[in-house]
Amino acid sequence: xxxxxxxxxxTGRPRSAEADTAILDATRAxxxxxxxxxxxxxxxxxxxxxxxxxLYRRWGNxxxxxxxxxxxxxxxxxxxxxxxxxxxxxxxxxxFAALLERPETKTALMAVVAESTRDEPLRERIRTSIVExxxxxVLDGRRRAQxxxxxxxxxxxxxxxxxxxxxxxxxxxxVVHRALVSAEPVDRRWAERLSALxxxxxxxxADRG
Amino acid sequence: xxxxxxxxxxTGRPRSAEADTAILDATRAxxxxxxxxxxxxxxxxxxxxxxxxxLYRRWGNxxxxxxxxxxxxxxxxxxxxxxxxxxxxxxxxxxFAALLERPETKTALMAVVAESTRDEPLRERIRTSIVExxxxxVLDGRRRAQxxxxxxxxxxxxxxxxxxxxxxxxxxxxVVHRALVSAEPVDRRWAERLSALxxxxxxxxADRG
Amino acid sequence: xxxxxxxxxxTGRPRSAEADTAILDATRAxxxxxxxxxxxxxxxxxxxxxxxxxLYRRWGNxxxxxxxxxxxxxxxxxxxxxxxxxxxxxxxxxxFAALLERPETKTALMAVVAESTRDEPLRERIRTSIVExxxxxVLDGRRRAQxxxxxxxxxxxxxxxxxxxxxxxxxxxxVVHRALVSAEPVDRRWAERLSALxxxxxxxxADRG
Amino acid sequence: xxxxxxxxxxTGRPRSAEADTAILDATRAxxxxxxxxxxxxxxxxxxxxxxxxxLYRRWGNxxxxxxxxxxxxxxxxxxxxxxxxxxxxxxxxxxFAALLERPETKTALMAVVAESTRDEPLRERIRTSIVExxxxxVLDGRRRAQxxxxxxxxxxxxxxxxxxxxxxxxxxxxVVHRALVSAEPVDRRWAERLSALxxxxxxxxADRG
DNA sequence: TTCTAACCGAGACGGTACGTCAAGTCTTTGA
DNA sequence: TCAAAGACTTGACGTACCGTCTCGGTTAGAA
Numbered sequence: 001x002x003x004x005x006x007x008x009x010x011t012g013r014p015r016s017a018e019a020d021t022a023i024l025d026a027t028r029a030x031x032x033x034x035x036x037x038x039x040x041x042x043x044x045x046x047x048x049x050x051x052x053x054x055l056y057r058r059w060g061n062x063x064x065x066x067x068x069x070x071x072x073x074x075x076x077x078x079x080x081x082x083x084x085x086x087x088x089x090x091x092x093x094x095x096f097a098a099l100l101e102r103p104e105t106k107t108a109l110m111a112v113v114a115e116s117t118r119d120e121p122l123r124e125r126i127r128t129s130i131v132e133x134x135x136x137x138v139l140d141g142r143r144r145a146q147x148x149x150x151x152x153x154x155x156x157x158x159x160x161x162x163x164x165x166x167x168x169x170x171x172x173x174x175v176v177h178r179a180l181v182s183a184e185p186v187d188r189r190w191a192e193r194l195s196a197l198x199x200x201x202x203x204x205x206a207d208r209g
Numbered sequence: 210x211x212x213x214x215x216x217x218x219x220t221g222r223p224r225s226a227e228a229d230t231a232i233l234d235a236t237r238a239x240x241x242x243x244x245x246x247x248x249x250x251x252x253x254x255x256x257x258x259x260x261x262x263x264l265y266r267r268w269g270n271x272x273x274x275x276x277x278x279x280x281x282x283x284x285x286x287x288x289x290x291x292x293x294x295x296x297x298x299x300x301x302x303x304x305f306a307a308l309l310e311r312p313e314t315k316t317a318l319m320a321v322v323a324e325s326t327r328d329e330p331l332r333e334r335i336r337t338s339i340v341e342x343x344x345x346x347v348l349d350g351r352r353r354a355q356x357x358x359x360x361x362x363x364x365x366x367x368x369x370x371x372x373x374x375x376x377x378x379x380x381x382x383x384v385v386h387r388a389l390v391s392a393e394p395v396d397r398r399w400a401e402r403l404s405a406l407x408x409x410x411x412x413x414x415a416d417r418g
Numbered sequence: 419x420x421x422x423x424x425x426x427x428x429t430g431r432p433r434s435a436e437a438d439t440a441i442l443d444a445t446r447a448x449x450x451x452x453x454x455x456x457x458x459x460x461x462x463x464x465x466x467x468x469x470x471x472x473l474y475r476r477w478g479n480x481x482x483x484x485x486x487x488x489x490x491x492x493x494x495x496x497x498x499x500x501x502x503x504x505x506x507x508x509x510x511x512x513x514f515a516a517l518l519e520r521p522e523t524k525t526a527l528m529a530v531v532a533e534s535t536r537d538e539p540l541r542e543r544i545r546t547s548i549v550e551x552x553x554x555x556v557l558d559g560r561r562r563a564q565x566x567x568x569x570x571x572x573x574x575x576x577x578x579x580x581x582x583x584x585x586x587x588x589x590x591x592x593v594v595h596r597a598l599v600s601a602e603p604v605d606r607r608w609a610e611r612l613s614a615l616x617x618x619x620x621x622x623x624a625d626r627g
Numbered sequence: 628x629x630x631x632x633x634x635x636x637x638t639g640r641p642r643s644a645e646a647d648t649a650i651l652d653a654t655r656a657x658x659x660x661x662x663x664x665x666x667x668x669x670x671x672x673x674x675x676x677x678x679x680x681x682l683y684r685r686w687g688n689x690x691x692x693x694x695x696x697x698x699x700x701x702x703x704x705x706x707x708x709x710x711x712x713x714x715x716x717x718x719x720x721x722x723f724a725a726l727l728e729r730p731e732t733k734t735a736l737m738a739v740v741a742e743s744t745r746d747e748p749l750r751e752r753i754r755t756s757i758v759e760x761x762x763x764x765v766l767d768g769r770r771r772a773q774x775x776x777x778x779x780x781x782x783x784x785x786x787x788x789x790x791x792x793x794x795x796x797x798x799x800x801x802v803v804h805r806a807l808v809s810a811e812p813v814d815r816r817w818a819e820r821l822s823a824l825x826x827x828x829x830x831x832x833a834d835r836g
Numbered sequence: 837t838t839c840t841a842a843c844c845g846a847g848a849c850g851g852t853a854c855g856t857c858a859a860g861t862c863t864t865t866g867a
Numbered sequence: 868t869c870a871a872a873g874a875c876t877t878g879a880c881g882t883a884c885c886g887t888c889t890c891g892g893t894t895a896g897a898a
Contacts, residue, residue: 016870035327040858051871056860103326110323113389117315118244123392131390165391166402170379173386178378180322181340183332193375197410204409221847222889228849249879260850265881430842431894437844453745458884469845474886521744528741531807535734536662541810549808583809584820588797591804595796598740599758601750602792611793618831619824639873640863646875667853678876683855 022048023055027069031104036066036111063115063122070108071129073099079137085145085202089195090188092137093175097186100179110180138168150199152206163202170198224267231257232264236278240313245275245320272324272331279317280338282308288346294354294411298404299397301346302384306395309388319389347377359408361415372411379407433476440466441473445487449522454484454529481533481540488526489547491517497555503563503620507613508606510555511593515604518597528598556586568617570624585616642685649675650682654696658731663693663738690742690749697735698756700726706764712772712829716822717815719764720802724813727806737807765795777826779833794825 026047030039041062045052059065077095082088100106116123142164145151155163174194178186235256239248250271254261268274286304291297309315325332351373354360364372383403387395444465448457459480463470477483495513500506518524534541560582563569573581592612596604653674657666668689672679686692704722709715727733743750769791772778782790801821805813 019870037324037327041860042858049871051873052860053862053872054870057869061860107323107326110319110326114316114319114323115246116392117319117389118246126390127392162399162402165393166383166399166406169386169391170383170403170406172390173382173384174375174379175382176386177382180326181335181381182374182378183336184374190371190375193371194379196414197375197379197407199410200413201406201408201410204413205405220845220891222849224848250881251879254850258850261881262851262883263849266848270881429840429896431844431896433843455742455745459886460884467845469847470886471846471888472844475843479886524744525741528737528744532734532737532741533664535737535807536664544808545810580817580820583811584801584817584824587805587809588801588821588824590808591800591802592793592797593800595800595803598744599753599799600792600796601743601754608789608793611789612797614832615793615797615825615828617828619826619828622827622831623823638865638871640875642874668855669853678878679855680857680877681875684874688855 019048019050019054020058023050023058023065024069024072026050027065028073028104031066031069031108035103035107037107039066041065063112063119064125066108067112067122067125067129070105070112071133073102073105074130074134077134077137079140081144084148085141085150086195086199088141088144089171089198090191092141093171093186093191093194094188096172096175097179097191100176100186106180109176134172135164135168138164138171142167151202167198167202228257228259228263229267232259232267232274233278233281235259236274237282237313240275240278240317244312244316246316248275250274272321272328273334275317276321276331276334276338279314279321280342282311282314283339283343286343286346288349290353293357294350294359295404295408297350297353298380298407299400301350302380302395302400302403303397305381305384306388306400309385309395315389318385343381344373344377347373347380351376360411376407376411437466437468437472438476441468441476441483442487442490444468445483446491446522449484449487449526453521453525457484459483481530481537482543484526485530485540485543485547488523488530489551491520491523492548492552495552495555497558499562503559503566503568504613504617506559506562507589507616508609510559511589511604511609511612512606514590514593515597515609518594518604524598527594552590553582553586556582556589560585569620581620585620588616646675646677646681647685650677650685650692651696651699653677654692655700655731658693658696658735659729662730662734664734666693668692690739690746691752693735694739694749694752694756697732697739698760700729700732701757701761704761704764706767708771711775712768712777713822713826715768715771716798716825717818719768720798720813720818720821721815723799723802724806724818727803727813733807736803761799762791762795765791765798769794778829790829794829797825 023044026044027039029047030044034043039062041055042052044065045055048055055065059068077092077099079088079092082091100109112122112126116126142151142160146153171194175186178184178190184190232253235253236248238256239253243252248271250264251261253274254264257264264274268277286301286308288297288301291300309318321331321335325335351360351369355362380403384395387393387399393399441462444462445457447465448462452461457480459473460470462483463473466473473483477486495510495517497506497510500509518527530540530544534544560569560578564571589612593604596602596608602608650671653671654666656674657671661670666689668682669679671692672682675682682692686695704719704726706715706719709718727736739749739753743753769778769787773780798821802813805811805817811817
């Protein structure tokens with residue numbers, strides 16, 4: 001979050017907390033209606049019933065606003081224990097795919113990533129607001145699989161972290177690529193195949209190592 | 210390719226073939242200097258020594274131009290036979306990562322994918338110009354592995370195609386996500402780990418199946 | 419006329435005479451439909467069924483073309499002998515007003531005059547193609563009035579020429595100003611009043627001098 | 628005037644009054660340097676140190692802007708009492724001719740009149756901004772001549788108005804035609820001749836009537 | 837008859853200006 | 868001090884014409 005709704009300074013009129021949520025809601029609505037490239041700050045301001053100045057007082061530019069508006073959607077992802085690693089992976093794949101189907105995410109996510117290649121602060125904002133926060137899914141899934149005995153527990157911590165990151169990039173990357181680049185549906189069959197590949201690969205590594 | 214340099218109609222001054230290449234070169238140069246979002250049609254025209262109207266006569270908008278300018282870079286990817294499936298996968302992962310390191314691709318690819326979520330013709334152009342053309346790498350690699358006996362050959366064709374697609378999405382997606390979203394380096398260690406995961410996963414599937 | 423349909427050089431295909439008339443007709447039609455400022459060379463060429471190059475081979479620019487297209491209309495003006503100077507003046511005033519009512523003249527005349535204030539060759543073209551050719555009306559009318567005895571004949575030639583010019587500017591200028599600037603109708607009543615003023619003024623001068 | 632510098636609504640930043648005058652000054656300067664047809668909105672904006680959008684916020688197009696820029700120049704015309712109708716007419720003729728000699732008026736006046744033949748709002752703007760405001764000269768001159776006894780006072784009001792209009796069209800039209808169409812100098816001799824003609828004509832009418 | 841130079845249509849070319857739009861800043865009044 | 872409103876500068880947009888040029892092809896008169 002950028003804006004400081006809590007009183008930082010002493011005097012003057014306090015910022016409206018309602019404005020914050022109204023703006024983020026309006027941003028998501030605009031993303032649905034217009035997509036990222038046609039979304040304008042003026043339009044968001046109008047939808048939110050707020051002056052453009054108020055937007056700029058809280059977010060430096062369009063990209064930061066969009067990241068914040070979209071980030072919260074990723075917090076919906078959760079990982080119920082479905083009894084097996086394979087089932088857990090399948091479930092998270094389908095959940096993530098459903099999220100990417102929503103127009104506000106599908107158009108916004110790639111756009112801000114694209115912008116972030118030339119904008120280090122934006123990249124950092126994406127990492128902290130979205131990426132790092134969702135790594136919890138991988139960590140939980142792996143821990144649970146270890147508890148079930150599906151995965152070995154004796155590896156060194158560095159390798160564990162590297163594999164966690166790898167799995168995260170593979171799952172997230174594969175789903176995004178399938179959905180947005182290949183433009184093919186992420187259905188149960190595909191999710192099964194991906195999960196099987198990963199679980200098999202993890203198992204094979206364990207067998208060898 | 211959008212422009213038809215070959216004579217389509219009979220009469221009139223023919224389009225300049227030099228302009229085509231000058232424009233695409235200028236587009237790549239502008240991507241390097243400015244990135245996608247700061248690239249303007251007017252700037253590209255100036256760099257190419259061409260009038261803005263000449264650009265619009267051939268490409269309807271910035272995105273189509275960028276796709277054509279970038280597509281050719283992907284044709285550099287190749288798959289030398291390194292003796293094992295694992296080595297082949299590692300090699301293509303590193304090649305692809307190197308391509309994504311280049312500023313003209315890293316900024317352009319995600320941007321046009323983002324735009325394509327709201328622009329069906331653009332999505333189609335990306336598929337035909339970039340995505341489908343690179344599937345050859347997966348097909349060749351799989352065929353070679355089958356010849357070496359690393360992979361079984363008796364599966365039904367539908368499954369084979371589905372797995373080809375899956376592998377393609379996993380490799381491309383994982384590399385893109387690692388490089389652009391997680392913003393971590395795609396080095397030899399990571400490439401080994403990813404390759405091992407995939408080869409192991411494919412082997413495990415074969416063992417079961 | 420700008421184009422030299424007669425053979426100037428020796429060899430080669432001669433210019434099409436039909437093209438000339440088609441272009442001038444098309445120009446007048448375009449003036450009616452679009453007015454001067456919206457008339458484009460490309461549109462005239464299309465209407466005439468002719469290539470733009472053919473226009474520019476014959477007329478240097480839009481203004482020269484329009485002058486030639488409109489000039490011929492002024493040749494319709496004539497001065498039948500109506501028996502008195504007053505009647506003759508009235509008649510030519512109404513004729514001129516009718517000409518200025520036509521959309522192709524009303525929009526074109528002022529426009530080319532405006533352009534001519536910054537374009538000496540154009541001004542010369544207007545003088546020779548339009549202005550000087552219509553002075554005949556004043557000369558004929560004055561000569562006839564002298565024959566009738568309405569005006570004295572003994573003045574010195576320089577003064578006569580000066581008064582001819584004055585009368586021309588007064589009649590033409592007054593009608594144009596009434597019709598296009600004041601935007602009031604040039605009807606019979608107004609024509610009578612103007613004629614009476616002029617004839618009276620000329621007579622008074624004769625009385626005095 | 629187009630812009631409403633006075634507060635019409637309640638809130639928001641008010642329009643800059645300095646911008647108004649800077650723009651009109653810049654327009655006149657551009658007319659002097661470039662003439663009407665080469666004058667561009669972008670150039671005027673640059674000269675005025677103002678954004679193009681600021682121009683368009685206040686004037687819908689080039690013609691309206693030019694009318695406003697030029698109209699004020701006509702207010703310089705005045706009618707000092709020179710003792711006789713003939714002298715008064717001579718004076719206003721020469722004054723008007725001097726105004727038409729200025730490059731900003733000579734190129735602009737005819738151009739906007741030409742445009743007004745296809746643009747009713749523009750015609751109205753010209754009438755109210757320029758034409759009607761200068762009729763005062765004729766009214767004052769006639770009234771003064773009546774006070775001196777040079778003209779009869781007993782005519783019916785309708786005829787008086789019609790003759791006022793006639794005189795206005797004749798003087799303005801003749802001067803414009805002489806200066807811009809015939810392209811001959813409006814010197815003292817010519818002014819004398821025109822004045823004599825008009826005064827004589829008015830007197831003759833009185834004699835008859 | 838055959839050459840050949842100037843013509844013809846079509847339409848792409850490098851430009852210039854257009855009028856619009858959005859970004860992000862600034863300046864008011866009012867809470 | 869913040870808020871809403873809206874005018875501000877900047878700069879790119881995509882379009883329309885400009886006047887020029889390059890094609891393939893035609894049409895006379897000269898050789």
